[in-house]
Amino acid sequence: MMDLLRFATAGSVDDGKSTLIGRLLYDTKSLFADQLAAVEAVSAARGDDYTDLALVTDGLRAEREQGITIDVAYRYFATPRRKFIIADTPGHLQYTRNMVTGASTADLALILVDARKGLVEQSRRHAFLCSLLRVPHLVLCVNKMDLVNYDQAVYENIANEFAAFAAKLDVPDLTSIPISALRGDNVATRSAAMPWHQGPSLLHHLEHVHIASDRNLVDARFPVQHVIRPQSTTVADYRGYAGQVASGIFKPGDEVMILPAGLSTRITGIDTYDGPVAEAYPPMSVTIRLADDIDIARGDLISRPHNTPHTTQNIDAMICWMDERHPLAPGGRYAIKHTTRTTRAVIKNINYRLDINTLHRHETATQLELNDIGRIQLRATQPLLADEYRRNRTTGGFILINEASNRTVAAGMIMNT
Template sequence: MATAETSPEITADDMPVIATEKPQMDLLRFATAGSVDDGKSTLIGRLLFDSKSIFADQLEAIENTSEARGDDYVDLSLLTDGLRSEREQGITIDVAYRYFATPQRKFIIADTPGHIQYTRNMVTGASTADLGLVLVDARNGLTEQSRRHAVLLSLLRVPHLVLAINKMDLVDWDEEIYNKIHAEFTQFATKLNIPDLEVIPISALQGDNVVNRSENTPWYEGPTLMHHLEHVHVASDRDLVDVRFPVQYVVRPKSDEFHDYRGYAGQVAGGVLKKGDEVIVLPSGMTSRIAGIDLFDKEVDQAFPPMSVTVRLEDDVDVSRGDMIARVNNAPTPSQDIDAMVCWMTNEPLRPRQKLAIKHTTRNGRALVKDIQYRLDINTLHRDQETKELGLNEIGRIQLRTTVPLLVDEYSKNRTTGSFILIDEATGVTVGAGMINSAG
């Protein structure tokens, strides 16, 4: 999603098998969510610790901090709650990205805040996630925040969800409590768009069912959290049918060796690009064929999401940043009228007739807010159609008119070409994140 400006970029090491000469592990991005004190940061610290993904000096530092505070245990949450204000309050405020790997897979974790006033931070962290990890305290069961986080993950079309019932050690590993929360959440999930759900009883503090199976849950026959994260299938979640290649940069080397080289660099947002394919360049409508696909210092036969490549065309057509390469008979229709759900991210409310800058993939323009249709109460799913504005952290359905045609898809179909960000032209600050319902 376009809100992921602060999200870590996929590097060369994260490319799929086809992109390199030797097999590479695939990548799973997942976001954590949950109420305050449910143990999100402790769980992430446990994953980093048990996967041996922290340095000796980091471990020593948190051991010393825990000892100085008089804790009876090593506070692994200190590995992720990096801001001083986070440590003082004992809560997560901003999105913290962490990286680790096992022999099976690489991971990028987005540790997102639980407070409702940080909804915008959670939207940012979860916007590029393949999986959402919602924690609940076994003592408290499902809370309003737990349901809100599940609604947000569903709204953001995160395809896989794990409900981790934490602190099971504090309820004596009671199977009935696990079954009650499992049933309650499963029933709630039927109202949402959650295609894949796994419910796992854990103790983040002690490590039960996190990496190693716990002897305290002989009644639980499902996977450990780490096993599920390593084996959940995400490759089919990407749109491999509709070719979408937003052009980010025109490559024209100035050296004599590559004097005639002209390529178009960007990240594949959908479909599979192959050498020899007939393609169309939008919005100009010019057609050509793919002459070659370059990846670093080598040529590849095909490219697919989320590979970053340079595409060469057989014909010398006019292509620039903001254009999109697609299949001739399967191209998005340029549109200036956008119907979308928007999460508002600033104190000044969003109102009709407001003018903002808009960024969609690599294309920039300006937008006018034509109408606010309703504000969505993410706790009850009630639609307030009487609202005249959207406040900080509120989500609503709006209609926009843009100054330039945008090459969009529905967000449910493609999370990259179906999303955008809104920017305050005076300050340059990102003030809204949008998910496209339709374009007229």
């Protein structure tokens, strides 16, 4: 099975994120002829003397008119070595929530910096958010090197400054690459214009960065999404529990515990669309068959008997507030969706709002506004089967939903359980 790498782009406005993605799609021959023809036509109509590859992802009319990225645009491409899903996230401060959405599932984040401007506030903010969201790999792309005459000193000053800043964060893996997205330097292939750069091209790094060990293979967690009971008479006795492996490894014969019931049983088989498998690991979607007929429903969780998540109703979490209409305040009541379980929750307290410009100063707050990030306490009406986010991004993450409008109003990360 071919590897899949999810990565997000981040950076300030006009740093060239959309152009870089367009370049990656162009250089890997992932654009259809009509897509490319449309981009060339728009570029010509605007009077550009080059093909503006940013138009490949800036699909909204407002984005093209303003020259900015607003929505999170997902794009897909593949090379012989790996498949990729890109989340092109906005650079503007007011779209912090979109950036959080795009990076929350990413294995890697590209942080773009304009070589002429160096690190700016948004560069630091996005690096911090990637650290908060536990994105395992960061790549600093110093873009527009062609506009500084491919000066090695300019690149090294920016790379060293960013490395010093990243050292204050929890960044396990950092790589720096000088590029020109417009001209394609060091994007898909090494550039002759920068012989002093001894590292790989960006695409080579994306193809080879090691992500298998980023998965938590220790804590076995399988949130049940659906109970499968076929009506066919040929498989009348079949009962399976479908879902996606959040972490750990499951094999037929393993002893497992069903939560929250606390009952133990054994795995008799693991099925996929292509047939039975000898083991299941994240992020595989499988159906698990069990030896005993236990009452299991959506929202339950299968784990190891001696390694179970915490069962708790009181949640200490860091959240990003996403609702522009109504701020978050103590006493607010929302639906909370955690893995496959949905219940209700009430906000007990706001500990502080985080100043993501200074990173260190904690501001007292009575409410959280749009794009604010803060530490809160909430209580769920039913117990959640949770791990700390730093240990497990799946069982440690949740969203809050306004039940009246059905809008997602917050993304949360469980800090302590």
